[in-house]
Amino acid sequence: MTVNWNAQAYDALPLPHEAWGRGVIDGLTLRGDETLIDAGCGSGRDAQRALMHLPEGQIIGLDASESMRVAFTDRFAGVSRVEVRESDLMDVWPVEPEGADAVMSVAAFHWLDRQELTWAQVARALRPGGRVRIDAGGQGNLTRLLSAVDEVGATALLPTWHYAGVDETLDHLRSVGLTPIEVRLRSAPAYFDDDDTYARYLADVVLHHLSDDQRAQVAAIMGDRCVDYVRLEVAAKKPR
Numbered sequence: 382m383t384v385n386w387n388a389q390a391y392d393a394l395p396l397p398h399e400a401w402g403r404g405v406i407d408g409l410t411l412r413g414d415e416t417l418i419d420a421g422c423g424s425g426r427d428a429q430r431a432l433m434h435l436p437e438g439q440i441i442g443l444d445a446s447e448s449m450r451v452a453f454t455d456r457f458a459g460v461s462r463v464e465v466r467e468s469d470l471m472d473v474w475p476v477e478p479e480g481a482d483a484v485m486s487v488a489a490f491h492w493l494d495r496q497e498l499t500w501a502q503v504a505r506a507l508r509p510g511g512r513v514r515i516d517a518g519g520q521g522n523l524t525r526l527l528s529a530v531d532e533v534g535a536t537a538l539l540p541t542w543h544y545a546g547v548d549e550t551l552d553h554l555r556s557v558g559l560t561p562i563e564v565r566l567r568s569a570p571a572y573f574d575d576d577d578t579y580a581r582y583l584a585d586v587v588l589h590h591l592s593d594d595q596r597a598q599v600a601a602i603m604g605d606r607c608v609d610y611v612r613l614e615v616a617a618k619k620p621r
């Protein structure tokens with residue numbers, strides 16, 4: 382099931398993704414001249430932040446969504462060091478093998494039901510000594526929210542998300558020759574200030590395929606304007 386992302390509505394929301402992206406970028410401790418791939422780059426918010434750390438580097442964003450790529454391209458109009466390429470992250474990435482110093486990914490891996498294929502592409506893209514950091518939905522993510530969706534009989538409308546755990550991810554990393562540095566799950570519930578923002582967040586970020594009425598029922602069951610995120614945080618390195 383595909384999602385027609387509304388990039389403008391997405392950008393207008395108070396996204397916890399911003400803090401997740403900051404953590405990923407800070408964790409990469411970029412030198413300033415690297416080539417960085419942003420896998421599942423969306424509209425380019427994280428790439429824009431990463432660019433501040435890359436005065437002499439370049440960024441290649443990869444994304445399957447046309448509306449996100451258009452928003453990304455608009456954001457970086459006239460910046461030749463940043464480009465976005467159409468890509469299915471589970472297929473061969475349109476990048477030079479061993480051409481990247483670093484790969485980052487924020488809130489994208491849980492959209493991938495064959496994450497081992499994506500980890501293989503990360504390993505292919507990185508030069509020896511290159512580093513990867515991701516932050517995505519992890520095992521246990523949205524347990525309460527998904528149970529509320531189930532209660533309103535709308536589970537069949539959800540896309541297939543895969544919330545990987547630590548052991549599974551360690552297996553993937555090792556099987557493609559990446560050395561794990563840190564792989565962990567972190568509880569990170571997000572709370573929204575008012576009903577309208579919560580409704581828009583559910584509509585534009587999490588529960589795209591439900592009707593307004595179904596989302597309102599989910600919000601009523603939740604009762605506390607919470608999205609009960611659990612993050613999978615991964616840092617790894619390609620051996621020299």
Ligand SMILES: C[S@@+](CC[C@H](N)C(=O)[O-])C[C@H]1O[C@@H](n2cnc3c(N)ncnc32)[C@H](O)[C@@H]1O
Binds near residue numbers: 427488
């Ligand atoms: C929740 S958004 C996150 C975007 C951005 N990283 C952020 O944090 O705002 C997930 C992104 O992953 C992309 N995506 C999902 N599945 C994908 C796939 N198989 N290949 C490429 N991109 C994919 C979507 O198009 C979307 O832009």
